[in-house]
Amino acid sequence: MIESLLVANRGEIARRIIRTAKRLGVRAVAVHSEADADLPFVVEADEAVCVGPANPAQSYRNAEAILAAAESTGAQAIHPGYGFLSENADFARTVQARGLVWVGPGADAITAMGDKINARNLMAAAGVPVAPGTTEPATDLDAAVAAATEIGYPVMVKAAAGGGGMGMAVAADEAALRTEYDKVRAFAERMFGDGSVLIERYFPRVRHVEVQILGLADGRVLALGERECSVQRRNQKLVEESPSPAVSPELRARFLAAAVRAGEAVGYRNAGTVECLLDPATQEFFFLEMNTRLQVEHPVTELVYGVDLVEEQLRVAAGLAPTFDPDALTPRGHAIELRINAEDPKRFLPGPGVIGTWVEPTGEGVRVDSGYVAGNTVTPFYDSLLAKLVVTGADRAEAIERARTAVADFAVAGPKNNLPFFAELLTNGEFLSGDYDTGIVGRMR
Known part of the structure; x- marks a missing residue:
């Protein structure tokens, strides 16, 4: 069993992981932002390291700060919880390249499933049912309109790199699609650094x-x-x-x-x-x-x-x-x-x-x-x-x-x-x- 575990998260999930680690006799290391210094997960960990200010990009998504905390505390493994860096394939690869154990799926699986279009295509090839939708990104509005016409309205407009219910909109007709496509694409570029858009059949009652x-x-x-x-x-x-x-x-x-x-x-x-x-x-x-x-x-x-x-x-x-x-x-x-x-x-x-x-x-x-x-x-x-x-x-x-x-x-x-x-x-x-x-x-x- 792993002997020491760094929990690269906060709040209830960090506390939850620490609880199991301590029950198993695994030393639990917490990382936290300046804003979270007094929260229970920090207090309950065997050791805690501040990795930056409140802004998640400078703390919980700061891969180098988290890896430095693992090195300084002698942590053997990293559990990412959910959110933040949990589905970041590059981080998973870096963790393993630094000789640490990654508590999660392999980076290749994260990459394969991280893009919704690629994931749909892989699943269809494996015999998993997928809803009617695009097999390639709708690179511009004309492509989105053509895809929606073929699929049939209403359609769901999705950020291909999105997750957690973010970056999605419903278009009941072409006029709505012309409005929502640009919104979703801009949101996807801002939030995920990838403006790829997927068009998929929308089911009103599901x-x-x-x-x-x-x-x-x-x-x-x-x-x-x-x-x-x-x-x-x-x-x-x-x-x-x-x-x-x-x-x-x-x-x-x-x-x-x-x-x-x-x-x-x-x-x-x-x-x-x-x-x-x-x-x-x-x-x-x-x-x-x-x-x-x-x-x-x-x-x-x-x-x-x-x-x-x-x-x-x-x-x-x-x-x-x-x-x-x-x-x-x-x-x-x-x-x-x-x-x-x-x-x-x-x-x-x-x-x-x-x-x-x-x-x-x-x-x-x-x-x-x-x-x-x-x-x-x-x-x-x-x-x-x-x-x-x-x-x-x-x-x-x-x-x-x-x-x-x-x-x-x-x-x-x-x-x-x-x-x-x-x-x-x-x-x-x-x-x-x-x-x-x-x-x-x-x-x-």
């Missing part, structure tokens, strides 16, 4: 379902069930649950088989997620993207399958076998995750501030992965995620009931937060029925 995969050290790729991620605002997830209430045993078998093929197509190692769109009317699903890292919502899979995915990541990176029998994975019960964000519960606009009150719920089937405690300041420099409230039950109904109680018991004062939204969602008839799609939040508003 569900977002993803599969957790784990590429083992021996070369096998496993699928650890699916997660339903259709409760979203601005194409970004707010709630995840497993198993999906929309997925039958027959459909699940098809989902998992496709996800394994996707992983095998790129020689995948370590944890990753194959994201898909599901048309509830036809039960057809289409590859959306592969996230070559640990997902925010990994706890729902952990609780349903009884595994620690961070521990499994460390074992794969160290060349070790998993802690479980790959041929005897059995899901049990139902899990739901709510992303508690520092944002207005109506318009979902960020609302940073000093946390005056922070009381986490407890009880059977309740888990909280948090990044803050009372007295901490939520700054405007980073993602608004405060904590992940995860509940389990013998079935979906019990999990929802426990979630209602936990939301009511979660006391946060200071920054704005979206707990009132979850209180509303957990009594919403559409959500309770399980028959919902990615438009549910818009209909609630």
